[in-house]
Amino acid sequence: MQLPKQYNPKESEPKWQRFxxxxxxxxFNPKSKAEVYSIDTPPPTVSGKMHLGHAFSYSQQDxxxxxxxxxxxxxxxxxxTDNNGLATERLIEKTKKISAKKMxxxxxxxxxxxxxxxxxxxxxxSDMKNLAISxxxxxxxxxxxxxxxxxxxxxxxxxxxxxxxxxxxxxxMICPLCSTAIAQVEMEDVQKSSTLNYIKARLxxxxxxxxxTTRPELIPGCVGMSINKDGTYVKAKKDDEIWIxxxxxxxxxxxxxxxxxxxxxxxxxxxxQTVTIPLTKAKKQVTHDQESKTxxxxxxxxxxxxxxxxxxxxxxRHKGIKPIxxxxxxxxxxxxxxxxxxxxxxxARKQVLIDLEEDNSLVKKEQISHVVNVHERCGTDIEYVAxxxxxxxxxxLREQFLKDGAKLNWYPKHMKQRLDNWIxxxxxxxxxxxxxxxxxxxxxxxxxxxxxxxxxKEEDLPxxxxxxxxxxKECPKCKSNEFIPEKDILDTWATSSLxxxxxxxxxxxxxxxxxxxxxxRPQAHDIITFWLFNTLVKSQLHYxxxxxxxxxxxGHALDPKGKKMSKSKGxxxxxxxxxxxxxxxxxxxxxxxxxxxxxxxxxxKDLITGxxxxxxxWNASKFAIMHLEDYKGQKPKKIEVIDRWILSKLNHIIKESxxxxxxxxxxxTKAEVENFFWHEFCDNYLxxxxxxxxxxDQRGKExxxxxxxxxxxxxxxxLKMMAPIxxxxxxxIYQLYWSKHEDPKSIHxxxxxxxxxxxxxxxxxxxxxxxxxxxxxxxxxxxxxxxxSPLKNLIIKGKISKEDFELAKQDIISATKTGHIEYEKLKxxxxxxxxxxxxx
RNA sequence: GGGCCCAUGGUCUAGUGGCUAUGACGUCACCUCGACACGGUGGAAGUCGUGAGUUCGAUCCUCACUGGGCCCACCA
Numbered sequence: 001m002q003l004p005k006q007y008n009p010k011e012s013e014p015k016w017q018r019f020x021x022x023x024x025x026x027x028f029n030p031k032s033k034a035e036v037y038s039i040d041t042p043p044p045t046v047s048g049k050m051h052l053g054h055a056f057s058y059s060q061q062d063x064x065x066x067x068x069x070x071x072x073x074x075x076x077x078x079x080x081t082d083n084n085g086l087a088t089e090r091l092i093e094k095t096k097k098i099s100a101k102k103m104x105x106x107x108x109x110x111x112x113x114x115x116x117x118x119x120x121x122x123x124x125x126s127d128m129k130n131l132a133i134s135x136x137x138x139x140x141x142x143x144x145x146x147x148x149x150x151x152x153x154x155x156x157x158x159x160x161x162x163x164x165x166x167x168x169x170x171x172x173m174i175c176p177l178c179s180t181a182i183a184q185v186e187m188e189d190v191q192k193s194s195t196l197n198y199i200k201a202r203l204x205x206x207x208x209x210x211x212x213t214t215r216p217e218l219i220p221g222c223v224g225m226s227i228n229k230d231g232t233y234v235k236a237k238k239d240d241e242i243w244i245x246x247x248x249x250x251x252x253x254x255x256x257x258x259x260x261x262x263x264x265x266x267x268x269x270x271x272x273q274t275v276t277i278p279l280t281k282a283k284k285q286v287t288h289d290q291e292s293k294t295x296x297x298x299x300x301x302x303x304x305x306x307x308x309x310x311x312x313x314x315x316x317r318h319k320g321i322k323p324i325x326x327x328x329x330x331x332x333x334x335x336x337x338x339x340x341x342x343x344x345x346x347x348a349r350k351q352v353l354i355d356l357e358e359d360n361s362l363v364k365k366e367q368i369s370h371v372v373n374v375h376e377r378c379g380t381d382i383e384y385v386a387x388x389x390x391x392x393x394x395x396x397l398r399e400q401f402l403k404d405g406a407k408l409n410w411y412p413k414h415m416k417q418r419l420d421n422w423i424x425x426x427x428x429x430x431x432x433x434x435x436x437x438x439x440x441x442x443x444x445x446x447x448x449x450x451x452x453x454x455x456x457k458e459e460d461l462p463x464x465x466x467x468x469x470x471x472x473k474e475c476p477k478c479k480s481n482e483f484i485p486e487k488d489i490l491d492t493w494a495t496s497s498l499x500x501x502x503x504x505x506x507x508x509x510x511x512x513x514x515x516x517x518x519x520x521r522p523q524a525h526d527i528i529t530f531w532l533f534n535t536l537v538k539s540q541l542h543y544x545x546x547x548x549x550x551x552x553x554x555g556h557a558l559d560p561k562g563k564k565m566s567k568s569k570g571x572x573x574x575x576x577x578x579x580x581x582x583x584x585x586x587x588x589x590x591x592x593x594x595x596x597x598x599x600x601x602x603x604x605k606d607l608i609t610g611x612x613x614x615x616x617x618w619n620a621s622k623f624a625i626m627h628l629e630d631y632k633g634q635k636p637k638k639i640e641v642i643d644r645w646i647l648s649k650l651n652h653i654i655k656e657s658x659x660x661x662x663x664x665x666x667x668x669t670k671a672e673v674e675n676f677f678w679h680e681f682c683d684n685y686l687x688x689x690x691x692x693x694x695x696x697d698q699r700g701k702e703x704x705x706x707x708x709x710x711x712x713x714x715x716x717x718x719l720k721m722m723a724p725i726x727x728x729x730x731x732x733i734y735q736l737y738w739s740k741h742e743d744p745k746s747i748h749x750x751x752x753x754x755x756x757x758x759x760x761x762x763x764x765x766x767x768x769x770x771x772x773x774x775x776x777x778x779x780x781x782x783x784x785x786x787x788x789s790p791l792k793n794l795i796i797k798g799k800i801s802k803e804d805f806e807l808a809k810q811d812i813i814s815a816t817k818t819g820h821i822e823y824e825k826l827k828x829x830x831x832x833x834x835x836x837x838x839x840x
Numbered sequence: 841g842g843g844c845c846c847a848u849g850g851u852c853u854a855g856u857g858g859c860u861a862u863g864a865c866g867u868c869a870c871c872u873c874g875a876c877a878c879g880g881u882g883g884a885a886g887u888c889g890u891g892a893g894u895u896c897g898a899u900c901c902u903c904a905c906u907g908g909g910c911c912c913a914c915c916a
Binding site: 003196211212213214215226291292293296297300301302303307308309310311370371373412414415417418420421422424425525526528529555556558562564593594595597598599601603605606608609611612613614615616618619620621622623624625626627667668671674675679682683686687690694774777778780781782783784785786787788789817 | 842843844845846851852853854862863864865866869870871872873874875876878879880881882883908909910911912913914915916
């Protein structure tokens, strides 16, 4: 058979993609009795094209899925996209140049759905297919479709009925500029310079507390003054006034403020006193708070509604305190802010500082630099405002979640710590409501009269309360017939935490039982605390069971210098271009180069190595197929010792790579097979058997058949073991020859090579032969001779018997081109195991 | 501040309580050997981050430190 001289991935890869699709190679078979292996595929957020990080982690999960498929399992490998969140909303606003705020929600949602369906999702899926991801593309969901909306809403109703959700007025983060609630993930840390203001507040005793704040403008919202009861404070004389600050603060400001020390006191002596806040003249209690530190500022802090997360927490610790809501969701101060009404924080700050100065209450302004949370989109400082929000109650279950997390099989193990860490640090219940436009609506109406919550029946889901009316005629409580729809939408995580159900419920009910809990959740480490945890929570709350058995956590793709890739840095590598230039197999080869969980810098040299590997595989296969043309799969009566040697070595590789792959250590499998193929198989084995293959007249027909046998089985096993990593080139070679002799119509549904017994004796003989051949090569190389130049004499000493040596003798002669060969058996107790002498 | 990971020839990386520490890229010399010059053979290159401990013996185990990365919290 005449094979093309070169392998052309540009032709080959699309050809096999079409083949796999047409032949339904990756199709889940609901009727099969084989063991099911189900994957909770991460639904990527479709905000543009597939990026390198996706290519990296989806390749890694695809390696293990392909391996499991080759173990003969029935693979349930769905694909979904996550489109219900903010990312999509923003992308559509940007690309379509529209504003959700300024238009009808219905209309906006229509545009989003349409763009997703026609443009974003198809392009993304096509990228995934080009990468040879082996999902069953017919099992497809997108988190905004009605199937997903239904499941998401059902989840909410279920939790509501089990008293696991509640609604509460509580502070949330808002962006005053965008006039909307935002989530933690939408925040960014920025180092900003700011002013720490020292302000004087009069105690009823006539003495003054000096407190420090970067948010003086919140003075109308002040709810309390706090100190640390265990801290040491001092009274100091300032002109004719007595100032109270912490001992540390006195050290700092003694000279600057011309203070004279008067007496020391404990923080607890201050607790319970009443203090008058300047400007507003409001009277507040001095209380203890564990977070008040004597070393910061003056050791005295005022708390407002709301200066930041710490104020929110303070309010929670001090139950009796009533918040004073001075700000609306637009960030503007309301009537509770008195003369500052209508201003935003920046304007108010200026005015308050002027007023404080006039009031003679401003002691000092200090320039500081601190970290501020800003909205990543517009850079505006985050504000906290109290609004009505829906929560899932789960803080009481933390202990249980820790135990559930421990029951998962973690790959790699240490990633579990991140989940534990997160669960232990949980302080809030899970806020699932968002004041946004594009997403899954809450399936809730309220009775206009008595505010009773009205829920739809499950069979009526999904509903959009803004469009749909409740099916019931009147409120079951007060008989009123007027209802108000809930306008909020569910947070994206409330839906994506249901991905196992979203996928499984695409199957008939009798199949669903086989699929849950799922076998594997593959994902990257950055969202363990969100996606992994949330999915665990929902599964436990709904079904009392973990959603999966194994979790496989992959790392990140980094730029060549080991830095994060980001558009703003301009160091982004586009996987589409890499595939175009090198092929999907090369990209996957690179992705297989990192240990599971490790980050991996993108290095062009690794792509080149992959390309060379493909070429080598192609050339070696070309050679093999050429010599296997007349081979009919028969087993020779006697297998030559060198052939038994390679088969025995192969067995070790099969054993190790199977073990590695079972533990999700695809990088080891790749490295082991790569090394075995290149150095053992090509460099040694192929060179040794060439003579037998080319010259059966001299070496014997049976001896040639033995070489063919070794060649056939070893290369086939190598191809199979590389197939999960490089599905295209291995399929190409398989189809050129092996598919005509083996049953499965694709290498990807062929069975993973089985480990057979190793032959220790054959290995010893073969190893000695290879050692002798290497010595001969070395001798020739040192003399700058060609490797085909003949040797005069080759004397080999070793511990194998003379008879055993005879078995490999002819192969050694032909591989070294020696004119004469001698063998001497070393004594068992000899210090050296082998020795080779060469005469050129 | 809490937690986790990493540190091995110029670069990236494998690995193990003990034999000359893996491989790739690069580099140097040679070789057109009937698959492959995107190749082959051979060579040079590493005190396995620093310090201490456990041990007969540590690159591997323990502790501390230094540097890099990640996650979480974050200071009025």
